[in-house]
Amino acid sequence: MDYKKIVFVIGVWAIIWVPAAEASQxxxxxxxxxxxxxxxATGLDKDFQKARESFLKKDLKDSxxxxxxxxxxxxxxxxxxxxxxxxxxxxxxKELRNLADRVEKGAVRSVTEIDRTFARASHALARYHYQxxxxxxxxxxxxKTGQELxxxxxxxxxxxxxxxxxxxxxxxxxxxxxxxxxxxxxxxAGWVNAEVENGIKALxxxxxxxxxxxxxxxxx
Numbered sequence: 306m307d308y309k310k311i312v313f314v315i316g317v318w319a320i321i322w323v324p325a326a327e328a329s330q331x332x333x334x335x336x337x338x339x340x341x342x343x344x345x346a347t348g349l350d351k352d353f354q355k356a357r358e359s360f361l362k363k364d365l366k367d368s369x370x371x372x373x374x375x376x377x378x379x380x381x382x383x384x385x386x387x388x389x390x391x392x393x394x395x396x397x398x399k400e401l402r403n404l405a406d407r408v409e410k411g412a413v414r415s416v417t418e419i420d421r422t423f424a425r426a427s428h429a430l431a432r433y434h435y436q437x438x439x440x441x442x443x444x445x446x447x448x449k450t451g452q453e454l455x456x457x458x459x460x461x462x463x464x465x466x467x468x469x470x471x472x473x474x475x476x477x478x479x480x481x482x483x484x485x486x487x488x489x490x491x492x493x494a495g496w497v498n499a500e501v502e503n504g505i506k507a508l509x510x511x512x513x514x515x516x517x518x519x520x521x522x523x524x525x
Contacts, residue, residue, distance in 0.1 A: 342452040346459035369409035376401035424467035431460035451490030458483035479511040
């Protein structure tokens with residue numbers, strides 16, 4: 306995995322999303338800590354929400370433009386993913402681009418289609434950052450592990466929200482614990498190995514649960 310390329314990709318998108326994330330930093334996050342991966346995850350979630358709101362206001366051109374921005378982000382990460390993850394990114398990118406085209410043409414009749422597409426995209430990113438967190442922890446890169454856990458938790462939260470009740474589960478408490486653990490890792494203190502390993506495992510289990518529900522809604 307070429308981490309220099311990953312850092313470059315994250316840096317480019319952080320220019321767009323970091324300022325907004327810093328302005329709206331939640332109390333759940335450790336004070337003074339806003340990782341770029343977290344900022345991007347938050348920014349993408351806000352973009353998905355904006356696209357949804359524009360669709361409901363019948364501003365189809367704006368909605369489509371924001372959806373394409375999300376597709377472009379998947380394209381930027383595609384080269385960094387492992388083979389299985391790469392195919393998932395290709396699928397998400399294609400789904401988002403197709404959705405944008407259909408929204409712009411007025412062919413999407415229900416916001417449910419938008420929600421389900423966004424939920425699958427957010428879930429794909431949650432899994433990607435979870436895998437990155439596992440790899441980073443195996444290499445004992447604690448700060449990188451914290452960044453990836455933070456991003457994974459944020460994308461998972463987005464997937465649950467975008468599923469609009471189709472993916473309700475125990476995700477809330479796991480996401481909260483993930484954020485607390487990520488904060489400790491980013492600060493470099495207050496954690497022990499077993500806590501990190503158990504936290505990563507718990508997040509993976511929850512990502513699988515949400516994934517099953519998000520995928521089950523694909524053809525409904």
